Amino acid sequence: MSTCSVSKGCFVFKPNSKKRKISSTADYFSEGNNDSEDSELRFDTCQLLWKRIKSETEQLQEDLNKKLYDNLISFLRQSHSDFKEKKTEWACRMKSSEIPAAALVLGVNVTDHDLTFKSLSEALCEDITPFVVSLRSKECPGIKHLLQKFMAQLMGCHIEVDSYEEGECSKASPNRMRCSVASLTDWYRNITKKKYTDTPCKKETFSSRHWEPPPVVVIFKDMESFTTKVLQDFIIIISQCIHEFPLVLIFGIATSPVIIHKLLPHSVSSLLCIELFQSLSCKDHLSTVIDKLLLTSQFPFKLSEKVLQVLINIFLYHDFSVHNFIKGFQLSLLEHFYSHPLSVLCCDLQESRKRVNFLSHNQCENIRRLPSFRRFVESQASKKQTVLLTDDACLKEETQVLLQDLHTYHENYFPVLRCLHAFTSSLPNYPLGKQIRELHCACLERKVWETEDYESAIQLVRMLAKDELIAILQKCIEIITLSSARCLGNSTEKLEEYLDHFKNLEATDDQEEPVSSLKEIQKKTDLYRLQKTLLEMKESRRLKKLTKFEMLRFEVVDFIDSLVRSYLVPPETQTLHEVMYFSMASTLREHLNAAPRIAVHTALNNPYFYLKNEALESNTGCISNAAPDICIAYKLHLECGRLINLVDWLEAFSTVVTAAEDQNSTVKDQMEEIIHYRDCPKRGFIAAECCPHSFCILLRFSPCCSLQHQLLGDLEVQGSQVRSVLVLY
Incomplete structure (x- = not known):
């Protein structure tokens, strides 16, 4: 199918008469994969797991922004009440001449702003007002375009802006409306009158939950990118409507609130009644996402240290976008189920036990090829080695036991990790990191107790005060109690016992210097005798018996150290960890780090x-x-x-x-x-x-x-x- 013409034209090529085979999504998932066994089941498992993760992240996003939305709604309620009472006193009339404006500082993670404004608009439209307008700078290069977008979103019809340069005005068609202050106020008065008089209309505009009268909310998603002249003209024009209906402006700011005064002169900013709102920091948002998605045994899919470090580095050094971090997590999930044939077992424990019984011989051979399973076989007796390498039934039974051990490992790992972070997060210079994700990466990489940072952290923990130790022990008891780890039940009782000992400990001060030594220092003496006295005091202090508090503190630190050495071993030491851990960092870097x-x-x-x-x-x-x-x-x-x-x-x-x-x-x-x-x-x-x-x-x-x-x-x-x-x- 080619053409010999060198001129411009449109050429139509008819498709073949043979009907093309319609492929399902699972077929595309297995296409190009060398080991396509159980591809459809792997695809379904991947989709189901991602739905659960997506639902969790969306709920997390709503919970994090709930406080911000509540503050904005209370601000809207206050400005709405001022509008209702504006005609009572002269002071209220003066206040109502200012446009209520909310300066919403969202941070430099610009790619996440769309999701925030989308959920904000949905919340406003659902419970407050149907009149929510969202404007973007690239859609409003001039005041004419801004007014057209504003009126079109507000009224849902085609808008014509009055042109003062033209001598004649074109005739208005039925579905067109001139953009002016008078037309805007007339439209609002008519549409609210229909609501109050219960006049039947073709389209239901209001809801029973909306305020009466509903305010008009205008959202500028990226205020820094708007032209100064456009913003000034719009605020001046819209200020003429503030006495006719309630109007609220919301400015989305990525840098600093000072940008408002840089873009707007005093004559324009004086028309606004600005209140500042601060969203959650993107770093805190990321910590919460990692805590809910990765540091939990709720989801079987896990990331290795190198993969997690790639995603964190992209976040810290490129965009600060939590949305892109979640997309990278989704890509890792998809790549794991696509490339690893044994990812069919990456599901809940009960479901994985059922699937093990239906594994084919090829899948059993895939289990035998795993490096972690090879190390496990080498550690067994010679007879059992032969059985595991030849008998599929015995292999399936052992696989179920190993998957149970891996599940128990995760149940114990995360509570102990949080307890260790509670002890080390407040230490000077943060030897094991200030954020729990840093400690998690250190534990994934190697045995953390063999590092110098861990040794320095333990030495600092041994010098904590009594009040600090009591607060940390209470926090650790709460962490272990909320977890589902059965093996850590005795640990809770032991920590509670230590906590009672600390509370009942008498506040005795056994660190006073001997009176005789002090008197000898105060006496007039030469340099040699003074040096000898100080050395004797130092030696006596070194040989002095430890107090009850110091002995109890050493016991607590040794107990926490034993928990770390028992439960914070790297996942590479666990058999069948390849089933749940995605470790192809180079593949992920090729997809995300563009070169x-x-x-x-x-x-x-x-x-x-x-x-x-x-x-x-x-x-x-x-x-x-x-x-x-x-x-x-x-x-x-x-x-x-x-x-x-x-x-x-x-x-x-x-x-x-x-x-x-x-x-x-x-x-x-x-x-x-x-x-x-x-x-x-x-x-x-x-x-x-x-x-x-x-x-x-x-x-x-x-x-x-x-x-x-x-x-x-x-x-x-x-x-x-x-x-x-x-x-x-």
């Missing part, structure tokens, strides 16, 4: 990498004539040195393209004619940028040209600098 220069070079130098066409596969150093023109020209460009001659370059390009061995004479003549139109200097020529980091080819055709062939022969482009040759004729 345009490397991608462009790979596409031009090896088009088979992306196109997957067998005709494009060639040996290293060879140039296939079936490759796209841009790839052929680029590889020929790489063969040149510092300077490149355009004529030689084009001749080499023509030689490579026409180098087909199995072409007949007719096809070859047609091919030469096409190449002639491509590179003949009388018709046009290729303009190129010969730079190692960027490459571009532009084709220029002309029916006639008076340029001489020698002109192109004299043009040379230096390869070490960015130079472009382009002649328009």
Whole structure:
């Protein structure tokens, strides 16, 4: 299906008469996968697990923003009550002349602002008012466009802005309305009158939960990006309506509230009654998300240390977007179920036990190939090794036990991790990190008790005061009590016993210096006797017996250290951890960390990498004539040195393209004619940028040209600098 025409046109190619096979989503999930066994079940498990995670994150988002929304609603309620009482006193009339405005500081995570404003608009439309307008700077380059967007969203009809430059006004059609203060007030008065008089209308506008009269809320999603003149004109225009109906402005700010006074002069900002609202910090939001998604045994899917570090680094060094972090988590989930055949067991414990019984022989062989299972087999007796490697039934029974152990490991790991974080999060210089995610990454990477940071943290914990220890012990008891770990039940009783000992401990001060030593220091003496006395005091202090508090504190620290050594072992030490842990950090980095220069070079130098066409596969150093023109020209460009001659370059390009061995004479003549139109200097020529980091080819055709062939022969482009040759004729 090709055309020989060089003119512009639209060509229709009819599809084949044969009906194409309709594939399901699960078929696409297994396409290209070498081990596609149980692909449909893996896809269903992945979808079900993601629905649970998505529901949890959405609920978490609502809970985190609930306080912010409640404060905004109370602000709207106050401004609404002021409007109702504005005609009673002169002071109220003066106050009502100002437009209530909420400065909503959301932070630099701009990609998350859309979700925040979407949920805010839904909350306002559901319970307060149906008149919510959301404006974005790229949609409002001028005051005319802003007014059109404002009136269109508010009234749901096409808006025409009055043009004062035109001498005549066009006739208004039934579905059009002029944008003016009078039309806006008339519209609001009429639509509220319909509600109060219960006049039947075609479309129900109000709800029984809406306020009466409902306010008009205008949201500027990105205030910093709006043009100053546009904002000033809109506020001045809309201030004329504030006496007719309640109006509230909400400014979305990413940087600082000072931007309001930078964009608006005093004459305009004096028309606003501004109140500041601060959203939750994006770092705190991320900590909460990690706490609810990763640091829990509720979801079986887990991330390895390197994968988690990739997602955290993208968050901290690129966008501060929690939404993108969740998308990266979703991509990890999808990649794990797509690439790992044993991910079919990455589900709840009861369901995984049932699925183990239906594993095929190939899946049993996949279990035997796991590195963690190999280490487990090597640690067993020789007879059991033979049974595990040959008998599938015995393997399935052992797999159920190992999955139970892995589930128990997670139930014990997270409470102990939180207890250790409670002890170390308030230490000076934070040797194990201030955030729990840092401690989690350290525990995933290696045995944390073998690091120097852990040793320094334990030494600092041994110097905590009595009040601090009591508060931390109470917190640890709450953590273990709320967890579902059965093995840690005795730990709760032990911590409660320590807590009672601390509370009943008498506040005795056994650290007073002996009176005799103090008297000796106060006496007049020489330097030698003073030094001798100080050394004796130091030695006596070293040999002094520990107090009851110090002994009890050492016992508590040793007990916490024993819990850490028992339950905070890295997941790589657990058998079958590959079933639940995604560890392909390089794959995730390729998807999320864009490298345009490397991608462009790979596409031009090896088009088979992306196109997957067998005709494009060639040996290293060879140039296939079936490759796209841009790839052929680029590889020929790489063969040149510092300077490149355009004529030689084009001749080499023509030689490579026409180098087909199995072409007949007719096809070859047609091919030469096409190449002639491509590179003949009388018709046009290729303009190129010969730079190692960027490459571009532009084709220029002309029916006639008076340029001489020698002109192109004299043009040379230096390869070490960015130079472009382009002649328009």
